[in-house]
Amino acid sequence: MQTILYVRVSTAEQTAAHQRTQAEKAGFRIDHVVEDEGVSGITIRLQDRPQGRRLFDMLRRGDTLVVRWVDRLGRNYADVTETIREFMKRGVVIRTVINGLVFDGATEDPMQQAVRDALIAFMAATAQAQAEATKVTQRAGIDHAKGRADAYLGRKPTYSRTQLETVRNLLEQGAGPSAIAAATGLQRQTIHRIRQNPTEAEAALARWEA
Template structure:
């Protein structure tokens, strides 16, 4: 639908990516567009929340466009940063997009806490066998990188397993 809306708006170059707008990190297509845009061009999106979900990121994009003499337009919202009204409306939409993202995050955290309290949510299933990690370290003398490679897990997981044991041993020693 978005591709059709952009074609109907007269866009000749359409780039798409399947990355969330919550961050500019990893948004290669956006970076290409921003590098490519020239004076007099317009970056057209269907909705502002498809471009950015934080007011800071949105303002950074608009600032970068402005320095290149380009503007931002949205097909489903009355936004055209070449006008004062368009700029004001854009800022309001950016604030609401960020607010919505924050609300969603808060609801998710609340839901997880409620599920944990009822014993439903237990977090991600453990992929690593802590006993096997310790055995490989102490009996075979393998280093954490070698253990991680052999078990197909990250070094961080190995270190957490080894440090959890060390922490519990310290607690036991203090309790005795």
């Protein structure tokens, strides 16, 4: 039996090493890391990603698949739910670093199955909803920045694109400013500003990225 960490790195600021460090700090002993870099989780199914296909070939009954969160598998509801169920059919246990979720197909108790399947559906739907919300916020920020094209850029944001997305994801999951600050390396004041005005936070970043 082996424990495989799957990482999807969609931007230059994300790293496989960071996701592995997070997993190991959470207590996982990783045997192999499978990484897809620069791949969208919205438009490209896991099975269609170069290393995603390898993952399907590697995993066997009794193995454990570790992901930072279900959004690493994908941000499309149908794809994520189908992927998790396929792995469970094969006897693979899926575990997440964030929230410590466990998806195991071994249980035969109908109530446990119902709770598990409802949780899978909720997590997959959340991943897609977050992706769609991020696109809307980004669009609003870009439009806002364009509308102020002649204005002074203002102070450069102290957060990166990846950090901003991480803050939004953690806020949506109910994490507090202290926990988010520890996870991202940002100041609590920055977390509060992003939470109070996410559109302006996106706009400020967009102005400097333009």
